[in-house]
Amino acid sequence: MTLILNRFVPSALLLLLGVGLTACGVKNKPAPASHDSPVSATGTAKDPVLPSEAVTSPSNAPLKPIGITTGAPGLATSISSNPYIEATLGSTIPSAATWTKARWIEKAAKALRNGHGLGQGDNLPALLALPESKIVEHFMADPRFIDTVLDFGMFFLGQKSDSIRDSLGSFDGEVFSGRAAITAAREVQKNGDFLKLLQLQQPVYLSSTSAPFAGADEQELTPAQLREKRFAMLNQRIANLRALLSGQQTPDPKAFCDSFNGENGILQIVTNMGLPISVSLPLLLSGDGISSLVLKCTFGVPIEVDEKALLETFASYTVSLRSLAENLIPERYSPKALDALQILDGAVVGVPTAQSKHDILGFWSRLTNSSTNFNRKRAEHMLNRYFCDDLKPITVLAPVDHTQGKHATDSGCQSCHYKLDPMAGFFKNIGILGTNFNGLSTMQFDDNAQQPMAEYVKAWANPENAPRAWNVGYIRSSTHESLNEYGESIEDLYAIIERAPEVKQCLVRRMFEHFISKDQVIDPGYLEWLANTFVEQSKFNSSMAFKATLATLVTSRTFKETNPKSTTCYDMQPGVDPANRPPCAVAFLLQKNCASCHTGVGAAGGLDLAGWTRDAKGIETFPHKTLEGTQRDANESFKRVLDRLTSTNPMLRMPLNMQMSAQDTAELYKWLNTKLDSTGAAQ
Amino acid sequence: MRQQHFFFVLPLAFAAAFLSLVACDQKPSSSEQPAQTEAREFMSETVSRPTQAPSPQASENPALLNAAAESAAAVTFSSRPSESAESETANSAATSEDAPRELSETTESNTLVSADDPLMSEYKGYQDINKILKVRAFVPGADPFELYRYLGAAGVSLSALLGQWNGFGVQSSFLNGKPNTINLILWHLALSGFAQDLARVCPDATEKPTFKTDSLNPLLLKSLQTLCSWPDASAKNADNLMALWMSLMGFDAPYEEFLAWQEFLHSPEMGQTPAAQALPDAITAIFLNPHFLLKN
Numbered sequence: 013m014t015l016i017l018n019r020f021v022p023s024a025l026l027l028l029l030g031v032g033l034t035a036c037g038v039k040n041k042p043a044p045a046s047h048d049s050p051v052s053a054t055g056t057a058k059d060p061v062l063p064s065e066a067v068t069s070p071s072n073a074p075l076k077p078i079g080i081t082t083g084a085p086g087l088a089t090s091i092s093s094n095p096y097i098e099a100t101l102g103s104t105i106p107s108a109a110t111w112t113k114a115r116w117i118e119k120a121a122k123a124l125r126n127g128h129g130l131g132q133g134d135n136l137p138a139l140l141a142l143p144e145s146k147i148v149e150h151f152m153a154d155p156r157f158i159d160t161v162l163d164f165g166m167f168f169l170g171q172k173s174d175s176i177r178d179s180l181g182s183f184d185g186e187v188f189s190g191r192a193a194i195t196a197a198r199e200v201q202k203n204g205d206f207l208k209l210l211q212l213q214q215p216v217y218l219s220s221t222s223a224p225f226a227g228a229d230e231q232e233l234t235p236a237q238l239r240e241k242r243f244a245m246l247n248q249r250i251a252n253l254r255a256l257l258s259g260q261q262t263p264d265p266k267a268f269c270d271s272f273n274g275e276n277g278i279l280q281i282v283t284n285m286g287l288p289i290s291v292s293l294p295l296l297l298s299g300d301g302i303s304s305l306v307l308k309c310t311f312g313v314p315i316e317v318d319e320k321a322l323l324e325t326f327a328s329y330t331v332s333l334r335s336l337a338e339n340l341i342p343e344r345y346s347p348k349a350l351d352a353l354q355i356l357d358g359a360v361v362g363v364p365t366a367q368s369k370h371d372i373l374g375f376w377s378r379l380t381n382s383s384t385n386f387n388r389k390r391a392e393h394m395l396n397r398y399f400c401d402d403l404k405p406i407t408v409l410a411p412v413d414h415t416q417g418k419h420a421t422d423s424g425c426q427s428c429h430y431k432l433d434p435m436a437g438f439f440k441n442i443g444i445l446g447t448n449f450n451g452l453s454t455m456q457f458d459d460n461a462q463q464p465m466a467e468y469v470k471a472w473a474n475p476e477n478a479p480r481a482w483n484v485g486y487i488r489s490s491t492h493e494s495l496n497e498y499g500e501s502i503e504d505l506y507a508i509i510e511r512a513p514e515v516k517q518c519l520v521r522r523m524f525e526h527f528i529s530k531d532q533v534i535d536p537g538y539l540e541w542l543a544n545t546f547v548e549q550s551k552f553n554s555s556m557a558f559k560a561t562l563a564t565l566v567t568s569r570t571f572k573e574t575n576p577k578s579t580t581c582y583d584m585q586p587g588v589d590p591a592n593r594p595p596c597a598v599a600f601l602l603q604k605n606c607a608s609c610h611t612g613v614g615a616a617g618g619l620d621l622a623g624w625t626r627d628a629k630g631i632e633t634f635p636h637k638t639l640e641g642t643q644r645d646a647n648e649s650f651k652r653v654l655d656r657l658t659s660t661n662p663m664l665r666m667p668l669n670m671q672m673s674a675q676d677t678a679e680l681y682k683w684l685n686t687k688l689d690s691t692g693a694a695q
Numbered sequence: 696m697r698q699q700h701f702f703f704v705l706p707l708a709f710a711a712a713f714l715s716l717v718a719c720d721q722k723p724s725s726s727e728q729p730a731q732t733e734a735r736e737f738m739s740e741t742v743s744r745p746t747q748a749p750s751p752q753a754s755e756n757p758a759l760l761n762a763a764a765e766s767a768a769a770v771t772f773s774s775r776p777s778e779s780a781e782s783e784t785a786n787s788a789a790t791s792e793d794a795p796r797e798l799s800e801t802t803e804s805n806t807l808v809s810a811d812d813p814l815m816s817e818y819k820g821y822q823d824i825n826k827i828l829k830v831r832a833f834v835p836g837a838d839p840f841e842l843y844r845y846l847g848a849a850g851v852s853l854s855a856l857l858g859q860w861n862g863f864g865v866q867s868s869f870l871n872g873k874p875n876t877i878n879l880i881l882w883h884l885a886l887s888g889f890a891q892d893l894a895r896v897c898p899d900a901t902e903k904p905t906f907k908t909d910s911l912n913p914l915l916l917k918s919l920q921t922l923c924s925w926p927d928a929s930a931k932n933a934d935n936l937m938a939l940w941m942s943l944m945g946f947d948a949p950y951e952e953f954l955a956w957q958e959f960l961h962s963p964e965m966g967q968t969p970a971a972q973a974l975p976d977a978i979t980a981i982f983l984n985p986h987f988l989l990k991n
Contacts, residue, residue, distance in 0.1 A: 108950070115946040127823055130945055131830040132912060172867045174822040174860045179839055374865045393865060529991050531814045574949055576991055578814040 113140055115574075117147060120566050123527050124151035126159035126176075148563045158350055161200045161558070165193025165209055168522045170397045171374065181348045188219045188290065189374040191367075198350050199555055206554040210398070210515065212506035213366040216356040218288040220346045225284040239285060239337060246281050246330050253323050268319055269309035278326060282333065289373075290356050291336055307444070313456060332360045368446075368502070376446030380458035381439065386471050390442075391435035398509050399486070400518035403428045404678035430490045431674065434498075437472040437484030438505040486512065489671050491662075514675065516550075517543040520561060527565050531578050534570075536679065537600030541585030594624045594634065598683045605672045619649070647688065654684040816989040817872030818882070820858030824988065828889070831942055837910035844905070845888030846881065856881055872990075882988065883979075890978035897923035897970060915942035922977070925970035936960065940981060948986035956980055 117139050122129045130136060139147055151157060159176060166172045171190045178184050187194065194217050196209035208214075224238040233241065253271050256264075273279045283292050305322055307313040339345075340354070347353050358365035370376060379390045395401040441450040444458050455468045472482045485498035486508050497508045509515050520543040524534055542561060549557035565571060569582035576582065581596030593599045602610075602621040610621040618637035625635045625643065633646035634653075656666040657680060672680075818824075821842070829840045843850030855861070858872040871878060895904040896911070896919050908916065918938040924930045940953050959965065960977055968976070981987060 111946065111950050115949070118946040127826045128830055129827060132835065166867075170865045170867055172860050174820070378865050397865075532991070573991070 110140060116144075116572050119571070120147060121151055123566055123571075124148065124160055124562075125154050125156040126163055128156055144567050145563065148566055152559055152563075155349070158197050158201050161206075162187065162190075162193055162197035162350065164523065164526050165196045166190045167526045168209065168397065168519065169193055169369075170393065177348075180346075182220045182346055183348075183353075185219060185289070188217055188288075189371055191215065191217060191371070192369045194350060194353065198353075200558060201351060203553060203555045206558045207510070207550060209519075210506070210509050212369055212502060214369045215365065216290045216358070216367055218290055218340065218345070218354045218356055221288060221340045221342045222286040223342060224286040235286070235342065242281050242285050243330070243334055243337075245276065246278060246333075249276075249278050249281065250323065250327050250330060253326070257320050257323055265308075272305060272309050285333075285337065286342070287333070287337060287340065288356075291333065291340075307447070307456070311444075311460065313444075336360065370446060372446055376442075381443055382459040383457045383461035383463060384459075386433075386468075387436035387439040387442070388432055390439045391432050394438075394505070395431065395435055398518060399512070399514045399675070400521050401431070401514075401674050402678065403432065404681060431487040433471070434483050434485045434487050434496075435505075437482055438499065438502055440469055440472055440482075440484065442502070488673065492671055495671055513543075513547070514673070516547050517675075519543075520546050523561060523565060527562065528568070528570050529576070529578075532570060532576060533579050533581055533597045535581040535584050535596040535600060536598070536676070537585045537588060537603075538581065538583050540600065592624050594621065595683070598680055601676045601680050605667050605670065605676060609668070619653070621653075650684050650687045654681070654688070657681060657684070815873060816985070816991060817869065818858040818874060818878065818988055819990055820860070820869065820872060821854045822859065824857075827945075827987075828943075831945060832893075832912055832915055833906075833910050834912060838906065840906070842885050842889060845885045845892070850885075853881055854885075857885070874989075883983065886982035887975060887979045890975040890982065893919060893978055894971065894974040896920060897974065899923065900971070912942050914938055918942065919974070922974050923970050925973045926966050926968065930970070931961065933957075939977070943978065943981050944984065944987055948984055952984060952986060956984070 114136060117136070118129050121134070139150070142150070163172065163176055166176065166187070169190055169192060171186065171193070173184060173186045176184055176187050191214035192209050192211065195211075195214055196206050199205050199208055223235040224242055226233060226238055230238060230241070249271055253268070256267060256271070271277055283289075285292075304317050308317050345354065356365065358367070375390075375393075379393050381387045381390065392403060395403060441448050443449045444456045444460070447456070449455050449465065453465055455463050455465050457463070472484050474480060474483050480498055482498075482500055484500055484504075485496050486505070488495040488497075497512070499505060499508065517539065521534070521539055524532075524539070524542075542564065545564075546557050546561045549560055570576060573582055579595075579597070584590065584596065585600075590596070590599075594602055599622075606621045609616040610619050612620060612622070615621070615635075618639070620635040623635040624632060627633050627643050627646045627649075629645065631646040633644075633649050636644040636649040636652075638644060653666075656664055657677065659665045819827075825840070825842045828842060829837075833840055841850075843854040846853045856871050856878050858878070859870060860867055861870050892904050892906070893911075893915075894900065895902055896908055896916060911919075915938075918935050921932065921935045922930045922939065936957055937953065940956065944953075956977075959980060960973075965973055965976070
């Protein structure tokens with residue numbers, strides 16, 4: 013393995029990109045906006061008019077009197093006439109029910125209008141008179157709801173930023189890295205397929221244009237003049253290159269590279285034009301990775317390039333760029349609505365129109381493939397974001413033939429690596445900055461190390477007599493291969509993502525975290541009920557399913573709770589009797605995975621995992637009897653359950669001869685440790 | 696100069712913390728029965744909706760409805776130790792056997808600070824608070840408002856310490872949201888600065904506000920102008936205090952928080968305080984309310 017020169021490749025690339033990305037929102041972008049409302053930006057902040065006859069308070073019972081003598085009556089009249097508070101102010105004190113509902117409306121407005129609570133354009137009295145479902149519909153019809161969907165999509169992908177719009181109301185540059193989130197939001201806007209959020213291939217959306225970057229001696233030039241000047245410079249560079257390549261001898265590599273990425277080189281000229289970064293990126297990319305030219309010229313990778321072919325590509329690209337620029341001048345293209353975003357026609361600039369959702373500025377440069385991590389960083393991200401698997405290190409049963417002398421095959425390491433490594437294998441061909449090295453002889457890592465491809469891919473190679481060539485897949489079980497889903501490529505991974513039930517459940521869990529709280533415990537049964545409902549509704553229309561799930565969450569008790577306790581479940585799936593049930597954080601998991609043996613009086617081992625009682629010290633615990641019929645201490649019970657849950661002995665490991673999902677196991681594991689911690693018996 | 700400022704801030708921060716504690720001691724009044732009845736009716740309607748997942752039979756449970764009504768109407772601010780720290784079983788929508796425990800838990804869940812809750816709530820973050828203030832305090836289309844301006848020249852950088860989403864690319868998370876001594880002081884600096892700016896709408900103010908007066912929400916402006924005559928009785932008009940509260944707090948906080956704040960304004964100390972100081976203090980007390988600043 014050869015370690016060469018620059019170990020700061022991503023930084024170097026970002027610096028390179030930063031030369032003049034004035035138009036992409038990465039540099040010199042407007043200050044982030046705190047109000048990202050397209051409505052206010054366009055001066056149409058008025059909400060749809062609600063029926064005037066509905067302006068009645070649902071209740072007139074007064075709250076506790078204020079007890080202060082009323083002052084100037086004229087003022088009170090004036091205040092009462094303000095539509096914002098007229099339902100709750102005036103000569104009477106608002107009722108408790110009115111206040112409670114108004115409080116929920118305020119919170120729902122913020123949740124569904126991307127942070128915009130009740131304001132001066134809202135007719136609160138009319139809203140108060142509507143049932144909750146209508147209020148939710150009303151807020152979902154607000155144009156700002158689409159920003160909410162976009163914001164959630166960014167959150168799901170792990171790309172949420174503070175504000176999705178800049179101070180001018182245009183979309184922030186970082187939004188354009190979340191192509192899948194944009195697609196999903198646009199789909200919801202037209203009641204299309206929200207689940208395109210999970211697809212790999214996405215259109216490239218064009219961000220706003222800005223004026224070309226002007227040098228110190230160019231301040232007098234208009235944007236149009238500046239752009240003309242840049243095109244003239246670009247043509248000049250191409251002419252120079254043509255001259256350089258026309259000689260009989262092989263051109264000086266440095267001179268060639270300087271024409272590309274040197275001072276006033278082609279790359280700098282293009283990125284200084286103020287065009288969307290997605291227009292400039294094709295210069296850096298080639299198909300699904302970074303171009304060989306960048307590897308050679310920027311990072312000094314000794315790689316063969318066909319200079320003459322590249323020259324013609326540049327010439328063709330320049331013509332295309334001119335055509336794009338003429339249609340994307342700033343005055344014409346500064347979209348403030350998602351449906352106004354233009355999509356890059358890849359054919360024009362020589363790249364595929366539909367591209368991987370993983371882009372060079374985010375996924376590939378942040379989640380690097382190094383000569384030591386072998387794509388595991390990418391695997392961790394995928395398991396976390398799409399499968400809600402945070403890789404809690406819980407020991408697993410070792411497969412029969414598991415060692416083969418590979419890295420991380422120790423039983424402790426296998427706690428994570430049994431599923432992490434196969435997931436990393438989906439990215440096995442992807443090296444530096446997302447470049448696909450499939451078919452090449454050498455893998456170039458992001459840490460600039462190299463390794464012969466044949467040696468590198470052995471990390472995922474199965475033995476010759478194995479049923480499949482690669483140990484690459486989404487692994488649910490270390491012992492039951494039939495439960496796992498295998499593949500080889502990123503496309504295979506996304507096919508799994510689109511059909512795996514864990515992903516839909518994860519999506520719904522993220523909705524709960526985003527719209528309610530990430531720290532609030534959720535009853536797994538309620539989550540499964542929500543997810544199942546979502547899946548069923550998605551079969552007809554996934555956008556409607558998303559809205560229905562969101563409506564359920566916004567009208568849930570958890571959402572309404574004034575000051576929720578983080579360890580209390582306020583919502584459960586229908587039909588569940590919580591009496592004498594174990595704590596809600598695990599009751600459903602125990603019911604699903606353990607109760608078939610551990611229920612009631614004759615429960616295996618005297619342990620009833622469907623019940624809940626107190627031990628002799630008064631500590632709440634499972635009913636767990638000794639042979640003599642006395643209740644065991646809570647600590648002992650919790651520890652025994654934990655030991656059985658994590659045992660590496662298949663005869664002791666619970667659930668016996670059954671498969672418990674990694675997510676369920678992790679939830680139960682965390683809960684048991686919390687219980688042990690709370691009684692000072694943590695291991 | 697900076698040191699003097701610091702010494703000025705700290706007492707205010709402690710005063711604000713003290714205010715919160717005062718608010719925490721407010722007990723529910725027995726005079727709230729009518730409100731509980733209304734809340735019970737409301738909760739009955741709510742919990743019996745078919746889309747409400749938990750416990751459809753809850754509406755038939757008088758004990759539960761009573762508990763819900765208690766929670767909706769008679770919010771308690773006492774932070775008493777929990778008798779049911781182990782009782783996380785609980786679900787608000789419980790059967791009748793669980794009702795007594797439910798009552799305890801529901802009441803407890805409305806305490807301002809849950810002493811037994813293992814998790815501390817986070818700040819809403821700079822962008823959310825800034826957006827809330829902009830929507831409530833200013834008319835639509837007013838000049839851009841940025842709270843960080845009250846943090847001085849380094850305001851943009853310091854605002855990152857008030858809670859923000861960050862993590863360029865694909866590993867975004869909410870940073871600096873947990874309250875600590877630094878961000879408490881920064882929040883206080885920013886919000887008390889804005890409060891002082893708002894108080895400059897008074898004709899006697901020595902400086903002009905940094906915003907255009909006509910860009911303020913008219914309701915807020917009118918209530919501020921009325922409060923300029925503090926401590927005159929006319930400034931303490933209940934409707935006016937409610938107007939100030941509503942235009943800044945909205946419905947973020949339970950009604951009892953308004954009562955506690957109003958009681959603070961009618962304390963003997965505030966009765967002796969001139970408008971130039973009373974007005975910023977009154978506004979800052981709203982801003983530093985946990986219901987305004989914190990997530991759930």
